[in-house]
Amino acid sequence: MIVVEKQKRLQKTALNKGLNWLLPVLCMGGLILLWEYWIGDSLKFVLPRPSLIFNQFIQQIHLLLNNAYITIFEAFVGLAIGTVIGVLFSIGFVYSKGFAKSVYPYALILRSLPLMAILPILTSLMGPGYTSKITLIALASFFPVLINMVQGLTAINKTTIELMQSLNASKSEIFWKVRLPSSLPYLFTSLKITGSGAIVAAIISEYMYAVNGLGALMVSFMFGSRLLDLWATLLASTILSLLVYILIVFLEKILIPWGKHIKEG
Amino acid sequence: MASVVLKNVSKLFIINNEPFQALKDISFEIGEQEFVSIIGPSGCGKSTILRLIGGLLFPDEGEIDVCGMSPTEARKNRMYSFVFQDAVLFPWRSVIQNVQLPMEINQKFDKKASHKKATELLKLVGLSGFEEASPNQLSGGMRHRVALARALMSSPPLIFMDEPFAALDEITRDRMNLELLRIWSETKSSIVFVTHSIEEAVFLSDRVIVLSTRPGEKVADIKIDLPRPRKLELKQNEESFVYSNEIRKLLASVTQKAAEQTGMNNLP
Numbered sequence: 001m002i003v004v005e006k007q008k009r010l011q012k013t014a015l016n017k018g019l020n021w022l023l024p025v026l027c028m029g030g031l032i033l034l035w036e037y038w039i040g041d042s043l044k045f046v047l048p049r050p051s052l053i054f055n056q057f058i059q060q061i062h063l064l065l066n067n068a069y070i071t072i073f074e075a076f077v078g079l080a081i082g083t084v085i086g087v088l089f090s091i092g093f094v095y096s097k098g099f100a101k102s103v104y105p106y107a108l109i110l111r112s113l114p115l116m117a118i119l120p121i122l123t124s125l126m127g128p129g130y131t132s133k134i135t136l137i138a139l140a141s142f143f144p145v146l147i148n149m150v151q152g153l154t155a156i157n158k159t160t161i162e163l164m165q166s167l168n169a170s171k172s173e174i175f176w177k178v179r180l181p182s183s184l185p186y187l188f189t190s191l192k193i194t195g196s197g198a199i200v201a202a203i204i205s206e207y208m209y210a211v212n213g214l215g216a217l218m219v220s221f222m223f224g225s226r227l228l229d230l231w232a233t234l235l236a237s238t239i240l241s242l243l244v245y246i247l248i249v250f251l252e253k254i255l256i257p258w259g260k261h262i263k264e265g
Numbered sequence: 266m267a268s269v270v271l272k273n274v275s276k277l278f279i280i281n282n283e284p285f286q287a288l289k290d291i292s293f294e295i296g297e298q299e300f301v302s303i304i305g306p307s308g309c310g311k312s313t314i315l316r317l318i319g320g321l322l323f324p325d326e327g328e329i330d331v332c333g334m335s336p337t338e339a340r341k342n343r344m345y346s347f348v349f350q351d352a353v354l355f356p357w358r359s360v361i362q363n364v365q366l367p368m369e370i371n372q373k374f375d376k377k378a379s380h381k382k383a384t385e386l387l388k389l390v391g392l393s394g395f396e397e398a399s400p401n402q403l404s405g406g407m408r409h410r411v412a413l414a415r416a417l418m419s420s421p422p423l424i425f426m427d428e429p430f431a432a433l434d435e436i437t438r439d440r441m442n443l444e445l446l447r448i449w450s451e452t453k454s455s456i457v458f459v460t461h462s463i464e465e466a467v468f469l470s471d472r473v474i475v476l477s478t479r480p481g482e483k484v485a486d487i488k489i490d491l492p493r494p495r496k497l498e499l500k501q502n503e504e505s506f507v508y509s510n511e512i513r514k515l516l517a518s519v520t521q522k523a524a525e526q527t528g529m530n531n532l533p
């Protein structure tokens with residue numbers, strides 16, 4: 001009897017697991033169907049049917065890809081620069097109180113500045129090319145990386161330090177062997193925020209002064225009243241942003257498989 | 266020749282701007298290949314003693330000699346290693362890489378020799394076959410075995426253990442006690458073992474040093490004259506009880522005294 005009960009329970013959990021991914025899929029499918037066959041007709045000129053958007057997306061794929069490359073380039077270079085500077089500053093923060101105290105206010109001001117509002121200033125300083133956009137993205141990525149990395153580099157307990165000291169480890173040995181590896185999960189936490197954020201920031205910065213890129217494409221479609229193309233571009237940016245997130249989660253799993261244990265304990 | 270000599274060692278801490286006498290006038294010696302436990306009520310400074318001998322803290326008064334040198338020199342020369350209550354294993358390293366950690370610090374890392382030695386030590390602590398496992402896959406007792414293997418990596422003449430098994434359940438703890446004695450008998454190290462378990466101290470040690478609290482003073486240095494190798498049955502043995510009772514009485518009287526003192530201080 002007990003065995004049968006257990007088997008039933010196991011079957012139930014298997015069913016639950018199936019439902020776990022089936023439910024969101026059904027939910028999303030339902031929403032798209034609803035949009036396609038119900039809202040689609042009444043609001044045709046604001047919300048084109050998903051099938052039409054998708055169709056347009058396929059037809060325009062070359063144009064979208066050619067512009068996406070530029071957006072990706074800006075986002076990745078900006079993200080890389082912002083991350084490297086953020087990591088370097090966090091090391092400075094952890095090892096020098098004076099540095100932390102003198103730099104923190106500026107980091108905070110930078111954080112509080114509406115970044116989109118300084119784009120015109122950056123553009124007038126650096127011209128309308130990639131540099132101003134990359135700088136903006138770097139500035140936007142910098143702060144989350146700094147804050148998370150400071151937390152990560154200091155998140156080691158006293159006993160670990162004592163162990164390293166008892167082994168006569170130098171400060172740099174403690175850094176390379178303990179602080180840096182234990183901060184990596186925190187780096188990825190910040191990358192999950194800044195990664196998709198960088199794509200968004202790139203697109204928005206292209207709204208102003210840009211000839212190429214998904215953002216520039218959106219603006220030209222908007223002024224050309226090409227609603228379907230506009231939606232197709234939106235779909236492309238959403239997919240791009242999602243892909244970046246997935247890439248970062250994937251890298252995290254590959255590079256630091258032990259990461260989740262650090263945050264748990 | 267004694268491995269460790271403490272002469273009239275005192276240590277003062279400043280906590281919330283108030284001086285706090287952690288240790289007062291502590292003197293004792295630890296011989297070669299001797300197993301000595303330090304026991305006392307919590308807050309008596311027993312862990313502080315280990316950190317003073319290890320050169321992680323410095324005494325305000327008195328002298329400490331470790332294998333004929335100052336604690337700092339002894340640390341630089343790898344005369345001792347620490348085992349803490351927390352196993353402190355790095356999850357980004359495999360078990361064997363954790364054991365090899367001491368070899369990578371401060372010296373040229375001979376990968377082959379170090380790997381060979383680590384494999385042998387893992388065998389000694391009963392973890393053969395777990396070399397490539399992640400520390401996260403191990404149970405509490407196994408994690409402590411890894412920590413012990415890491416401590417043995419530099420073949421130090423001294424091992425300091427700071428309540429190493431305090432977080433383990435009693436069954437695992439008994440096993441670890443036996444294992445520790447077996448491993449110790451195969452090495453030539455002295456062990457200084459801090460614990461707050463009376464039975465554990467009696468079972469493991471050649472000598473038990475009893476400390477009082479506030480300030481931490483040595484109240485007794487008891488030689489445990491029980492035969493080796495020791496077996497678990499010994500814990501039920503009458504002679505063990507005699508030692509345990511003696512220590513228990515001493516600890517009761519020092520905590521009583523400490524309670525009276527704090528009561529006095531609270532009077533208007």
